[in-house]
Every structure is written in C-alpha cells, then in structure tokens.
Amino acid sequence: MNLTTWMDDTDQALESAARRWVAQRHRFEDRQHLAPDRRRHDPAIWRSLAELGWFAVATSEAHGGFGLRPSSIALLCQIAGSALLTEPLLSSGVLAPQLIEALGDATQRSKWLPDMQQGTRIVVALVPPDQDVGPGVTLTADGRLQGRLEVAVDADIADALLIPADGRLWYLPVSASGVQRQPYPLLDGRGAATVHLAAAIAEPLADPEGRIADAMAQARALAAVAVASDSLGLMQSAFDQTLEHLKTRRQFGMPIGSNQALQHRAVDAYIRIAESRAVIDEAVAALCGNAPPVEAARAVHAAKALACENARKLTQEAVQMHGGIGITEEHAASHYLRRARVNAQWHGAEDLHMAAFVRAGGAPTSQEI
Structure with a gap:
C-alpha cells in the first residue's frame, strides 16, 4: 500500500x-x-x-x-x-x-x-452485514440456540463460533451437543459451512456495559473496510501480473502490449486501482480519527461498494488479456477473479452498501433530484 x-x-x-x-x-x-x-x-x-x-x-x-x-x-x-x-x-x-x-x-x-x-484456537465471528439482517438463530425457552446458519464463512474450520441472537452475542464451541456442520469450499478456495443448531448450549458474552449495538456496528464497519482492502490487494497483484504479461507476451514479433486497445484497457485498470485506494484511504482515516458517525459510515459503504465492483471488473479484464491461460487453475489470474467474486458478496453486496451510502447522505435521493 x-x-x-x-x-x-x-x-x-x-x-x-x-x-x-x-x-x-x-x-x-x-x-x-x-x-x-x-x-x-x-x-x-x-x-x-x-x-x-x-x-x-x-x-x-x-x-x-x-x-x-x-x-x-x-x-x-x-x-x-x-x-x-x-x-x-x-x-x-x-x-x-x-x-x-x-x-x-x-x-x-x-x-x-x-x-x-497465539493461533491455537480459531473462533469465527458471524457478523451480519446489516443490523436488520439476523443470522437465522433464535433462543429456546431454556436459553439454547436453535436454527440454521447459511454460508457461514470460515465455520468449516472453526473451533468455536460467535453468534448474535436475541440481542446478545453467544460463544458456541462447534463440538457442543446439538451442533452439526456441513462444510463446503467457496469459489475461491476459502470455505464455509451450513450450521444446524438443535438446542445447542452456548455461553453468552457478559456485555456488562450494554455495548452490543455499538460493538456490532464497529465490527460491520471493520469487516467492510477489510474486504475492500482485500479487494484492493488482489486488484494490484492482478494488474501487476497482467502488465508484465503485456510486456513479455509476443505476437507477430511484437509485445502484445504495443496494441493501443490493450494499452487503453490497462490504463482503465490502473484508474480502478487508484480510485479504490482513494476511497479506502478515506474510510480508514475516518475509522482511525474522530469523524462523525454519519461521515464514517458513508466512507465505509462507499469503499466496500466501489472497491469490490472495481475488483470484479479489473480481474475479468485481467483474465481476458491473459487469453486462454488466464482461466486455468494453474494461473493466478483465475484465482484473483474468483476471490473478487466472493468478496463482492461477503459482508454485504454492492447494492446493500450503495443503499446504505444513500441513507447516510452520500447521494441525493430521487425526491431530491
């Protein structure tokens, strides 16, 4: 960076x-x-x-x-x-x-x-991308967790889960009675699981100061900026590899990068990286400083929406400019594209963050235009 x-x-x-x-x-x-x-x-x-x-x-x-x-x-x-x-x-x-x-x-x-x-216990926090979107878990009359968690990212390798339910956050070992997991790989090599809870016994975090709403909002903001930053990293690497390919791959005795159309596409990719970096920097600065909550939220939503959209488009271009080898398992270009696809949905898709951006005052509504 x-x-x-x-x-x-x-x-x-x-x-x-x-x-x-x-x-x-x-x-x-x-x-x-x-x-x-x-x-x-x-x-x-x-x-x-x-x-x-x-x-x-x-x-x-x-x-x-x-x-x-x-x-x-x-x-x-x-x-x-x-x-x-x-x-x-x-x-x-x-x-x-x-x-x-x-x-x-x-x-x-x-x-x-x-x-x-120390890296000896993997506790996975399941943080919904929106405060109004619950994880599908309820509390039984005797205080046990009941329900089903779909596409619980990283739950496939977790030792324990942190699950929001009934206004609290619950610590649930995956070895607990009533917990069943169906693990599966995601598109990019990361993993997830469908988690079934049948009267599972979990321990609620004490929350002595009643901070769960603020803590979850902070977690959602950190998650959005983190995924946007991950997308920026994969964009930069995909661009660097593609630029090297354009310089070294030769057709008809000339580097393919001498083709003006490919040069223009490379410039477009560079611009996507630059604008993504700019909005992420603004979001990080807002979270590090004392920006008003509405301003910080607006910056976070903009970063997640724009960076992930740019990553998807840039990695598609990278695969195209690599030609047939770009879609193979052996080449990194296809992996960057798949990771960009997963990031686009993880912790809130583009439309969710754009809608939140508008609600936070980031753009005029149809009534204001």
Whole structure:
C-alpha cells in the first residue's frame, strides 16, 4: 500500500514484515503443490501469522494487542488479498477478538483471547452485514440456540463460533451437543459451512456495559473496510501480473502490449486501482480519527461498494488479456477473479452498501433530484 497520512511506524513495521513473510512462505506456485485441505487451512501458517502479530491489531495492550487499529487491519487484509490467503484472518483474527474484548467480561477475555492470539484456537465471528439482517438463530425457552446458519464463512474450520441472537452475542464451541456442520469450499478456495443448531448450549458474552449495538456496528464497519482492502490487494497483484504479461507476451514479433486497445484497457485498470485506494484511504482515516458517525459510515459503504465492483471488473479484464491461460487453475489470474467474486458478496453486496451510502447522505435521493 502506498504511504498515506494515517500510516504510522507500527503500520509500516507490520506491512514490511508481512510482505517478507508472503514472499518467503506463501508463494502462489508453492501453494499450488499442496493438498487441497492444506491450501484451505494450514495450522503452521496460522501460527506463523500469530507470531507476526497479525492477530494483535484488534485488541488493546491490556489484552495482548496493539490496540484496535483499522489502519493495520486494512494493510494486512490488502496483503492477504494480494497473496490469496485463505486463512480466516478477518473472521477469527480481527472480528472475534474485537467483539470478545468489547463484550466479554474479565473471565471470558482471559479464557479465550490468549489462545486466539497465539493461533491455537480459531473462533469465527458471524457478523451480519446489516443490523436488520439476523443470522437465522433464535433462543429456546431454556436459553439454547436453535436454527440454521447459511454460508457461514470460515465455520468449516472453526473451533468455536460467535453468534448474535436475541440481542446478545453467544460463544458456541462447534463440538457442543446439538451442533452439526456441513462444510463446503467457496469459489475461491476459502470455505464455509451450513450450521444446524438443535438446542445447542452456548455461553453468552457478559456485555456488562450494554455495548452490543455499538460493538456490532464497529465490527460491520471493520469487516467492510477489510474486504475492500482485500479487494484492493488482489486488484494490484492482478494488474501487476497482467502488465508484465503485456510486456513479455509476443505476437507477430511484437509485445502484445504495443496494441493501443490493450494499452487503453490497462490504463482503465490502473484508474480502478487508484480510485479504490482513494476511497479506502478515506474510510480508514475516518475509522482511525474522530469523524462523525454519519461521515464514517458513508466512507465505509462507499469503499466496500466501489472497491469490490472495481475488483470484479479489473480481474475479468485481467483474465481476458491473459487469453486462454488466464482461466486455468494453474494461473493466478483465475484465482484473483474468483476471490473478487466472493468478496463482492461477503459482508454485504454492492447494492446493500450503495443503499446504505444513500441513507447516510452520500447521494441525493430521487425526491431530491
């Protein structure tokens, strides 16, 4: 990511270490030789991310973190998108620690956070993209969870889930009685599961200060900016690979990049990256600073909608400009396209965020035009 006004020394140190780690430990060519289950999730890789401090950017120093750092979250998610990382960074490394610190009591924090930050426990937070969209779970008369969770991203490899229900957040081990999972891969190699709950016993987070509404709103904002940043990372890598292909692939004795039509398409792709970076920077700055809530919400919704739309269009162009090899499993271009497709839906599709952007005062309504 380019140096921006909100980056500080911690951000730069995390980014530098993360890029070195990706170059040494997570090369696309090497990952392709692994078995599918290890490409989906590798416990050794997960522990390495913990050692690098990737899971310390959503909790305060009092609980083993660096503080809640939207800037660091955006940087790490951008690198994750660039590297096609399939580990549950957002759901387990960011959202779950943030929610447990915000809503748990001292006992719950000490019981769960250390293992999560050391990479030995995967707790996946299921955060609906809109406050009016519930996860399909209700509470029985005796306080147990009942219902069905569709497309619960990262639930396929979770040790426990954080599930909102009945105005509270519940910690549910997947080994608990009454929990059944049907895991399946997503389009891009990440995974999800359909989770069936039949009177499952879960522990509610204490929420001693009654902060669940604010904590969930904060989680939704972090998730939207994180997915937008992931999309920016995959866009940049797809563009870099495509530009190199245009320079080196030759037809009729000339690089195909000498074709003016392809040059124009490459410029359009560059513009998509630049405008996505601009709106993400604005959203991160709003979350890092003291922007009014409406202004911050508007920036977040704009970033998620625009960056994911641009990523989808840019990666489609990247595959087209690579030709037939671009659609193969062996080439990264097809993987960037598939990841962009998943990101476009994850934590709220474009139309949901555009509608929220308008409600937040981001554009005139039809009555105002």
